Amino acid sequence: MTNFLEQTFNGLVSGSFLALLALGLAVIFGLLRVVNFAHGAIYMLGAFGAYVLADELGLSFWAALIAVPLGLAVVGVVLERAFIHRLTRLDPLYNFLLTFGLTLILQDLVKARYGVQSSPYAVPSALSGSVDLGLFEFPAYRVFVLAMSVAICVGVWALLTRTRIGMVVRAATERPELTRAFGIDVGRWITPVFGFGVALAGLAGVLAAPMRAVHPLMGADLIIVVFAVVVIGGLGSIFGSVAVGFVIGVLQVWAEAYAPESWRALIAQTLPFLLMAVVLLWRPAGLFGREETA
Amino acid sequence: MLRIDGLNAWYGEAQVLRDVALEVASGEVVTLCGRNGAGKTTLLRSVMGLHTQQRGAISLRGTDLTKKPAHSRARLGLGWVQDDRGSYATLTVTENLTLPPRVGPRSWSLDRIYEMFPNLYERRSSPATKLSGGEQQMLALARVLRMGAELLLCDEPTEGLSPLLVQRVGEILRLVKADGGTVLLVEQNLHFATTVADRHHLLAEGRVVESLDNTEVRNRERELLAYLGI
Numbered sequence A: 001m002t003n004f005l006e007q008t009f010n011g012l013v014s015g016s017f018l019a020l021l022a023l024g025l026a027v028i029f030g031l032l033r034v035v036n037f038a039h040g041a042i043y044m045l046g047a048f049g050a051y052v053l054a055d056e057l058g059l060s061f062w063a064a065l066i067a068v069p070l071g072l073a074v075v076g077v078v079l080e081r082a083f084i085h086r087l088t089r090l091d092p093l094y095n096f097l098l099t100f101g102l103t104l105i106l107q108d109l110v111k112a113r114y115g116v117q118s119s120p121y122a123v124p125s126a127l128s129g130s131v132d133l134g135l136f137e138f139p140a141y142r143v144f145v146l147a148m149s150v151a152i153c154v155g156v157w158a159l160l161t162r163t164r165i166g167m168v169v170r171a172a173t174e175r176p177e178l179t180r181a182f183g184i185d186v187g188r189w190i191t192p193v194f195g196f197g198v199a200l201a202g203l204a205g206v207l208a209a210p211m212r213a214v215h216p217l218m219g220a221d222l223i224i225v226v227f228a229v230v231v232i233g234g235l236g237s238i239f240g241s242v243a244v245g246f247v248i249g250v251l252q253v254w255a256e257a258y259a260p261e262s263w264r265a266l267i268a269q270t271l272p273f274l275l276m277a278v279v280l281l282w283r284p285a286g287l288f289g290r291e292e293t294a
Numbered sequence B: 001m002l003r004i005d006g007l008n009a010w011y012g013e014a015q016v017l018r019d020v021a022l023e024v025a026s027g028e029v030v031t032l033c034g035r036n037g038a039g040k041t042t043l044l045r046s047v048m049g050l051h052t053q054q055r056g057a058i059s060l061r062g063t064d065l066t067k068k069p070a071h072s073r074a075r076l077g078l079g080w081v082q083d084d085r086g087s088y089a090t091l092t093v094t095e096n097l098t099l100p101p102r103v104g105p106r107s108w109s110l111d112r113i114y115e116m117f118p119n120l121y122e123r124r125s126s127p128a129t130k131l132s133g134g135e136q137q138m139l140a141l142a143r144v145l146r147m148g149a150e151l152l153l154c155d156e157p158t159e160g161l162s163p164l165l166v167q168r169v170g171e172i173l174r175l176v177k178a179d180g181g182t183v184l185l186v187e188q189n190l191h192f193a194t195t196v197a198d199r200h201h202l203l204a205e206g207r208v209v210e211s212l213d214n215t216e217v218r219n220r221e222r223e224l225l226a227y228l229g230i
């Protein structure tokens, strides 16, 4: 029982990364209709950003936690203005290809500079111990990651449901044309929302640095799982993406812990895609998605 | 108030509006009728700035609209009631009402809206798509009232409504008119049209082929209904 709870907790921590990445992807897709393939590379840049700031400037994890997402938000804004914006009038495939190409470039640039081996990043000293959760002890850093992710997801949810900006973003996501006809300049929200989504990926990257291997391809595998998460949750559904992110995280860890020994890795890896296939056949719009409206 | 001149519109190669000229004076309620596919919705969408494959002159109170994006046109006083009612599933009834900015002095307060539409008040915190079709239509009308738009562009607001609700839409439109508002109404129900409007335009194959007043419509109702295929 204790072991089960511990594994579940691990799953939630692992799901935190999926949820944060899926959240950014969903916010971006909702408003821009752009599938940002570069999201995984930005997550990787987030982790490397933390590493470089520590290695070259001696900045702490806490400084990186603020500076890296902000810096990447600026990168996102520039990217949107310089490239993505120009392609939005064309088939969405163009932006998918653009961000795919960008991913390859970013990965290769980082590879050329830092190599393919993992770069070490220490757990911040304040969080290096463990926390007594009653039934079991748990690494403090992991508790922090989970708490931080939940707080951010709840914060974004509150922003979307409790503020006028959130209402406008929801409206523009659901019915862009009608929303313009109601006097709202939908285009004005596109760049900031893209920057925000990118910042979330960067933040996930910083959070990952102390507990996952920091290397150029760390985002490449993860992002494919995140795509599955977003599709299962329903493209553009914020709630669906976050909830499914945590659930997939838990299911993967359970599979690794409890599936028959020789099948573990295979089941854990293919599970998100099996679920995606089943959900797509059963509900093409995803668990929490809606059919498109004008 | 609204002046349209030489308006042509296309979908790809197919031309759906041909040299449409139309005027709506301040305080007037004018209908646009025509068979399915005649181009009524395209005309309203062109005025709203949502249909871009179009050419011609459109002005509101003398302000040229042709270069303005849809959101600026809304802020100049155009209120859009979309043919599918345009309810947001992700917004509550109250949010649906307060989403558009208030653009004119005639803007209704939320209290007045809810007094007029007690059903909406009862469902104010529900997602708008949980409302019945009739309630969603009331919501779409209430939304442009709350906006305080000077010129309402209503696309078949009575379509699919029960006779009782059609009457209700009539009351609302008459109230708008009494309040000094202006309406361009797409309407297939000719009898209803004569109870709310001052003038009527018949659109056929993208052209305005006839303009009639209420007496003419009443006298020729049978012929016109046969023409509209209703």
Ligand SMILES: Nc1ncnc2c1ncn2[C@@H]1O[C@H](COP(=O)(O)OP(=O)(O)OP(=O)(O)O)[C@@H](O)[C@H]1O
Binding pocket: B011, B016, B034, B035, B036, B037, B038, B039, B040, B041, B042, B043
């Ligand atoms: N998105 C579109 N793409 C191509 N053709 C279209 C499109 N929308 C409308 N049309 C065509 O343009 C013409 C005018 O359509 P429109 O919707 O303006 O007619 P309408 O008078 O509003 O008809 P209805 O009474 O059915 O609402 C029709 O022939 C229709 O088939």
Ligand SMILES: [Mg+2]
Binding pocket: B040, B041, B042, B083, B155
């Ligand atoms: Mg129509």
